[in-house]
Amino acid sequence: MQHSDTRAVRHGGGTRTSLLGIYLNDHLAGATTGTRRAQYMARTLRGSPLGEALEPIATEIAQDRRSLLDIMGRLDVPARNYKIYTGALVEMAGRLKSNGRLVRRSPLSSVVELEFLRLGVEGKAAGWRTLHRLSESDERLDRQGLDELIERARRQMRTLEDLRLQEAKAVFGTTGHEPVGGTG
Numbered sequence: 028m029q030h031s032d033t034r035a036v037r038h039g040g041g042t043r044t045s046l047l048g049i050y051l052n053d054h055l056a057g058a059t060t061g062t063r064r065a066q067y068m069a070r071t072l073r074g075s076p077l078g079e080a081l082e083p084i085a086t087e088i089a090q091d092r093r094s095l096l097d098i099m100g101r102l103d104v105p106a107r108n109y110k111i112y113t114g115a116l117v118e119m120a121g122r123l124k125s126n127g128r129l130v131r132r133s134p135l136s137s138v139v140e141l142e143f144l145r146l147g148v149e150g151k152a153a154g155w156r157t158l159h160r161l162s163e164s165d166e167r168l169d170r171q172g173l174d175e176l177i178e179r180a181r182r183q184m185r186t187l188e189d190l191r192l193q194e195a196k197a198v199f200g201t202t203g204h205e206p207v208g209g210t211g
Contacts, residue, residue, distance in 0.1 A: 047161075048104040051095065054154045055106055056113050058092040061147035065089070068140055077137060080190055084144075084183055091151060094176060098158065101167045134198045141191035145184060152180035 065085035072078030099106060155176045162168035 047102065050154075050157075051099050051102070051104050052107045054151070055092070055095055055099070057147060057150055058088075058095050061144060061151070062089045062092045064140060064147075065144055068137075068144070072137070077190060077194070080186070084186060087179060087183060088144075088148070091176065091179070094172075095154075098168070102165075134194070137194045138191060138198055141187055141194060145187040145191060148180050148183045148187060152177060152184065155180060 062085075065081065065088045069078055069081040069085040072081060096106060155173055158168055159170060159173040159177065162170045162173060
């Protein structure tokens, strides 16, 4: 006997829409968190080399979130508002973390936030790869579009990792150089 959460409508040869809906809404919560954090970082660090490097990535991450919503629409998966709100609350709570400074932004903040973004993009890429696999049996999914999203996520991960390593070296190294993101 199957559990009730696995009994669901199948489309195009095999997609379980109820489980896929949960999965995609979880990714939507993550995408909401990542979009807000990337935009916050780009805005907070505006005028610094790190802020300038983050601005196009923040734009792409927001576009990727919209792509996820478009895919959900094509799959008839409704966006669950509580997941979106949860993602937004998680991002805001993340701003309250202790980073060694009470009033000003710590150089450590950029390292931790870049790690967070990098991990989020890695999760996003995993979601795109899952959908790509599902596209083999579900004609509602655009394989070429998913290929492009996967490649963009790979590029974002490389860029974020390079920025993270630069910041980590500046923060933890003994070079005496200021982090790219500055201290303010």
